[in-house]
Amino acid sequence: EVQLVESGGGLVQPGRSLRLSCAASGFTFDDYAMQWVRQAPGKGLEWVSGISWNSGSIGYADSVKGRFTISRDNAKNSLYLQMDSLKAEDTALYYCARDFGDYYDTRGEYFDYWGQGTLVTVSS
Amino acid sequence: DIQMTQSPSSLSASVGDRVTITCRASQSISTYLNWYQQKPGKAPKLLIYAASSLQSGVPSRFSGSGSGTDFTLTISSLQPEDFATFYCQQSYTSPWTFGQGTKVEIK
Numbered sequence: 001e002v003q004l005v006e007s008g009g010g011l012v013q014p015g016r017s018l019r020l021s022c023a024a025s026g027f028t029f030d031d032y033a034m035q036w037v038r039q040a041p042g043k044g045l046e047w048v049s050g051i052s053w054n055s056g057s058i059g060y061a062d063s064v065k066g067r068f069t070i071s072r073d074n075a076k077n078s079l080y081l082q083m084d085s086l087k088a089e090d091t092a093l094y095y096c097a098r099d100f101g102d103y104y105d106t107r108g109e110y111f112d113y114w115g116q117g118t119l120v121t122v123s124s
Numbered sequence: 125d126i127q128m129t130q131s132p133s134s135l136s137a138s139v140g141d142r143v144t145i146t147c148r149a150s151q152s153i154s155t156y157l158n159w160y161q162q163k164p165g166k167a168p169k170l171l172i173y174a175a176s177s178l179q180s181g182v183p184s185r186f187s188g189s190g191s192g193t194d195f196t197l198t199i200s201s202l203q204p205e206d207f208a209t210f211y212c213q214q215s216y217t218s219p220w221t222f223g224q225g226t227k228v229e230i231k
Contacts, residue, residue, distance in 0.1 A: 035220075037168075045160075045168065045211055047220040061219050062125075095167055105218040108174060110158045114167035 002026040002113045004096050009118030012086055020118055022079040022096030030054070030074035033099035035111055036081050038092035038120075048094070049081065050104025057103055064090075086122045093117040126150050126214050130223035136231040143199040145226045147212035152192045156216040159188055159197045162225075163208045171210075172197065202228070 008020040022034070036048040049060045049070040058070055069082040079096050097111035127150035137143050147157065155175035160168040170179045172188040175195060185200045199206055207230055212223040 044225045045162075045213075045222040047222070050218070050220075059218050100173075107216060108156055109215045109220065110170055110173040110213075111160075111168075112170050112179065114169070116167055 002098065004098065004113060004115035006094060006096050006115045006118035009094065009120045011121045011123065013124050014087060014122055016086055017082070017084045018086060018120060020081040020083065020094055020096075020120070022081075022115060024077045024079065024096075024098070027098070029072075029077040031102060033057075033102055033104040033109075034072060034079045035097045035099055035104060036070060036079075037095045037097055037111070037114075038090075039095070039117070040089075040092045043092075046092075050099065051079070052104050053102040057105060059105055083120070086120075088122050091120060091122050093119050125219055126153065126216060126221050128212055128214055128221050128223040130210075130212055130226050132226060133224065134227040134229060136229045137202050138231045139202055139204055141202045141231075143202050143206075143228060145197045145210055145212075145228075147190075147195045147197070147223050149193045149195075149214055149216075153214045153216035155191045156214060157188070157190065157195045158213045158215055159186075160211045160213065161206075161208045162211065168211065173215075199228075 003025045005023045035050040067085045071080045095117045098113040157175045159172040162168045176188045209225045209227045
């Protein structure tokens with residue numbers, strides 16, 4: 001059974017940093033690209049970042065570019081999101097999602113499994 | 125970025141009703157369109173990919189159609205467990221973008 005479990009969320013002050021993790025199990029992690037998607041309270045879904053199976057291709061939404069860094073450790077079956085210079089508008093539930101393919105930016109991508117999310121609150 | 129617009133934003137329907145949700149892209153995306161269902165407090169779930177392909181395990185009452193800029197998600201006979209928010213997502217080009225969501229409520 002595919003499982004994705006996010007962790008690392010919490011309350012953080014504006015300008016500070018936080019590192020999210022996503023532990024994957026039930027599938028061959030390094031066969032798949034992975035994505036981060038967030039959802040602000042009461043709002044819709046927003047794609048944040050994606051990474052290919054071998055970390056060779058990475059992308060970010062403009063709203064987080066230069067502040068967030070996605071990475072993965074295939075030996076540990078884990079996905080990460082380092083979030084720096086956090087802003088109030090980064091407050092959201094952050095989901096990690098498995099991409100059906102091995103590159104995050106191939107035409108026809110879809111996210112076939114999602115974790116339950118980890119809540120990040122940026123407030124003073 | 126490609127903008128995705130769903131209509132309506134919400135609707136009320138009864139069990140057994142046929143429900144149709146529309147998604148429009150700001151430019152042609154061929155059939156690179158996915159649909160997700162999200163129930164309150166839960167993660168999104170993939171329903172349909174490539175505009176009309178049903179994800180494994182999804183009931184056949186869900187169907188998708190369309191190409192270019194206009195797409196529809198249809199629930200042929202609404203069931204109690206279908207009350208949720210539905211999102212479309214374009215997979216034509218990164219950054220991947222979602223519609224604002226359509227909330228399906230009980231009438």
